[in-house]
Amino acid sequence: SQQGEEDPQALSIQEGENATMNCSYKTSINNLQWYRQNSGRGLVHLILIRSNEREKHSGRLRVTLDTSKKSSSLLITASRAADTASYFCATDANNNAGNMLTFGGGTRLMVKP
Amino acid sequence: DAGITQSPRHKVTETGTPVTLRCHQTENHRYMYWYRQDPGHGLRLIHYSYGVKDTDKGEVSDGYSVSRSKTEDFLLTLESATSSQTSVYFCAISVQGGSPLHFGNGTRLTVT
Numbered sequence: 001s002q003q004g005e006e007d008p009q010a011l012s013i014q015e016g017e018n019a020t021m022n023c024s025y026k027t028s029i030n031n032l033q034w035y036r037q038n039s040g041r042g043l044v045h046l047i048l049i050r051s052n053e054r055e056k057h058s059g060r061l062r063v064t065l066d067t068s069k070k071s072s073s074l075l076i077t078a079s080r081a082a083d084t085a086s087y088f089c090a091t092d093a094n095n096n097a098g099n100m101l102t103f104g105g106g107t108r109l110m111v112k113p
Numbered sequence: 114d115a116g117i118t119q120s121p122r123h124k125v126t127e128t129g130t131p132v133t134l135r136c137h138q139t140e141n142h143r144y145m146y147w148y149r150q151d152p153g154h155g156l157r158l159i160h161y162s163y164g165v166k167d168t169d170k171g172e173v174s175d176g177y178s179v180s181r182s183k184t185e186d187f188l189l190t191l192e193s194a195t196s197s198q199t200s201v202y203f204c205a206i207s208v209q210g211g212s213p214l215h216f217g218n219g220t221r222l223t224v225t
Contacts, residue, residue, distance in 0.1 A: 030211055042117075042203055042216030043156070088155065092211035099210030100171065103148075105155040 004032075004089040004104030012110045019076040021107040023089030024069075030092045032065055033101065034074050037086045046074075046087075079111045116140045119204050119217035127225055132191040134220050136204030138184075144207045145187040146171075146214065147179060149200040156203065162187055163210065194224045 007022045023032070031050045035043040049056045049065045049072065056063045062075040076083055086108050090101040116139035126132050136145060147159040148171075158171030160179040168179050176198060178190045191198055201221050205214040 033213060035214075040218075042205075042218045043214070045213040045215070048213055090214075100146075100158055100161060101211070101214060102158070102172075103156040105153065 004091050006104045006107040010108045019079050021074045023072045025091045027093045032072050033090045035088045081111050081113045084111045117217040119220050123221045125223045132194050134189045136187045138206050142206040146205040147189045148203045196224050199224045
């Protein structure tokens with residue numbers, strides 16, 4: 001079963017626009033992470049936000065976390081064609097003795113030049 | 114790719130044959146993981162290791178076994194491959210449980 005679920009499943013925007021992806025999860029967490037996957041490659045870690053944090057920035061990325069709603073969002077500002085990829089959220093549930101990450105199904109982002 | 118090598122990168126095998134996938138890391142990370150990625154299911158954890166000879170099951174461990182005899186190597190074995198095990202398999206490593214994962218580039222396995 002997937003702890004995290006991304007929304008939308010697919011998103012198509014023009015270069016320069018902002019892209020927002022959402023993640024909802026079911027149980028309380030220690031942290032939530034976002035990953036990016038280019039076609040045919042492994043996932044790459046983008047950003048980690050802890051359960052006691054509400055917002056975090058990294059370059060053009062902005063992540064928010066609302067633990068009361070069990071949701072997170074990833075905002076990519078001023079998108080570029082190179083941002084075309086799939087984006088996944090992953091949660092580290094705090095009832096998980098091994099602190100294993102559980103991944104959502106991902107959002108496929110296409111940025112058109 | 115954080116010093117992670119998966120081999121082979123592609124493999125086609127027949128139903129009922131044994132298959133072993135290898136993951137090799139040069140980062141000396143304690144934790145190693147095997148995930149499978151399938152359309153509609155995202156990534157699902159098969160097995161993980163938290164040290165040499167220390168392994169545990171993940172969400173979809175049936176039909177798979179693992180071994181870790183050295184810090185740098187983590188092997189995934191399909192004892193008798195089935196068509197449902199056709200997938201892309203990813204190895205990942207981390208410093209500790211819950212830490213960011215660093216992934217290999219995957220092994221595409223096709224079971225005919």
